Amino acid sequence: MRRVAIIGGGHTKFMFNSPQSGIEMLAEASMDAITKSNLKPKDIQAIYCGNVLGDFSEGQGMIQSYLADDIGCFNVPASRFEGACASATMAIRDAFMWVASGHYDIVLAGGTEKATAMGTSLATRTFAMFSDGRYEYPSGINFPGIFAMLAHLYSSKYNIPLKKLKETLALVSVQSHFYGMKNPHAQFQKEITVEQVLRGFTVSSPLQLLDCCPFSDGAAALVLASEDVAKKLTDKPIYFAGVGQASSGKMSAQYKYLPRLRAREVSVKQAYDMAGLEPKDIDVCELHDCFSIASLIAAESLGFADFGKAGELWEKGETKIGGKIPINISGGLKSKGHPIGATGASQVYDIVRQLRGDLVDEGRQVEGAKVGLVDTLGGDGVIVNLILKAD
């Protein structure tokens, strides 16, 4: 298979109540990605889109065809992927394969979501359909509930008193807001304190408001190209080094393994093995912090800390720029925002900019970063990991 590079990206502002439709947001991000790649829409041979709630929130399914037509990519193959929050990462992994195989030379991949118009409460209930709809969601469990239970389990399994765990979790959110403040695309651009997190109202005990990411509206897109093409179009191609994906059943079926998610461990191993790399080789990581506890759980399965010990990374500042493993320097889902079907593309967009060294002006460049890891969790059932590498 051929080497595949990301040669350009586009990213809308993430926000509450965007005046644009999901298709319009993705059109904006896509046109930015195409233009920054020194291409025109007619150069795009295929499109891969993530989107989850379009039919519910806007009465528009199958966004990919209309997107293709709107941006002038007439009659190209356009596919929509749905893997809950991991939809766009899934789409990007798939786009990678169509270029790696030699079938296409230049493709567009991204995602979009308009999740806020229905309000947080209805969005939470609606999105619960992307967990198990037979037993778990009908019994009243939604994603805040799932991650709250994982937090209790984490506390119990690793003998960390809940009060201590909550203080550690607060540090996760505080760091995310610190960097989100520097990211012009972020929904929340303000610093918060540990005290504010701990004084927030309880969403689902022990998780409080500032332990939870918001729903957001937004889109992000990337242009992928074969190595030969990439080298002609940019002097900073960022290559796929490894990809991984795995799934799991409903949360209750995973009880023997929780709070670890086996799918993540399976997926990231695929990516590491394909890249011939180990956790210590990763210079910067965007991981799926839908809730603060999710960051600890992810960091451990990705290999950055022993199980039960990830909190120390945040406590010691190892997840900041200059630390052992800078994590979510974009602000993460917590501060940057979480437009479900766009989130994976946004993570990839930020890692690409880190590896290109483009973030100096924003004051959040991980100096000398050459290898980045993307981690997206879709519902409780899908993990996609991508390892990207500068030459």
Add this chain to the structure above:
Amino acid sequence: MRRVAIIGGGHTKFMFNSPQSGIEMLAEASMDAITKSNLKPKDIQAIYCGNVLGDFSEGQGMIQSYLADDIGCFNVPASRFEGACASATMAIRDAFMWVASGHYDIVLAGGTEKATAMGTSLATRTFAMFSDGRYEYPSGINFPGIFAMLAHLYSSKYNIPLKKLKETLALVSVQSHFYGMKNPHAQFQKEITVEQVLRGFTVSSPLQLLDCCPFSDGAAALVLASEDVAKKLTDKPIYFAGVGQASSGKMSAQYKYLPRLRAREVSVKQAYDMAGLEPKDIDVCELHDCFSIASLIAAESLGFADFGKAGELWEKGETKIGGKIPINISGGLKSKGHPIGATGASQVYDIVRQLRGDLVDEGRQVEGAKVGLVDTLGGDGVIVNLILKAD
């Protein structure tokens, strides 16, 4: 790229009001496909699923993860594709690429839909969201309306009086029911007459009840394998010879080209070119007959008749077994049924059986069929074509 074969398939009965869930139906079809391929679930390396209305009709998105877990394909990558009616064909084309590239050796692809529980009226309105949701569907246009307008345009553009066109269209439905009667998976297993079609109530003029396919519940699945693996597992591998996919914008944006669908002509050319074949080389075809007029429109763009002349194929019996190009010998969407996200997999399943020569006992074998064409239209925006070939 490597040659890829379909080595086994599974197919539920298509019906109104199935007692099974979408996941359960796809589990049944998948286990049949895996068993008939002389494999076990643990041999499946990845899963590719089509599904459209699962969240609306069952409150269950992201079916693929739960399906994978339910059938014992633990932690494999599982992706959901949504391209309206073409979702499963899109998933299968994608699965093909992951095997052709050399990344996987054995994968499962299919689709499922539980579309009838909400009733035909609500399903029609819900499914209209998979047309353009900005201008067309809010103005009252749904799919019966779109195809009714195409019938008027066809009549006008090709100077075929509407009365004459309706009689020809009736022949399309009559033939579909003739063969559907022989297909044990079909939803409608009874013959109908031209008089019954013409006496039916009007759904959207000029289309009457028996010009329209039903919504259905059902699932179908296929196992794909690399050539080397396929030859060890079956003595009748059916190979992918060509694949194509294209998209288009909203129906009104296509006005200069209608009633021809440019996306279909772009897509099928990709498939023919890749296979090095022409329309005259196709021995049997399953095409997307969501409405009787859709069959004429498809047959022309696929190259089986001059534009405006496809009606003659049905009038002269050329679309029957023994004719020039046998079409929809499964009963088509009209008689076999149309479980939206499963339909493409069902079409592929039937073509595979034709090319294996497995349909003698059902009295609908196209003798000596070696090359088959699959055509699926998703909404008004996606076309996927697959050319399959026996050795």
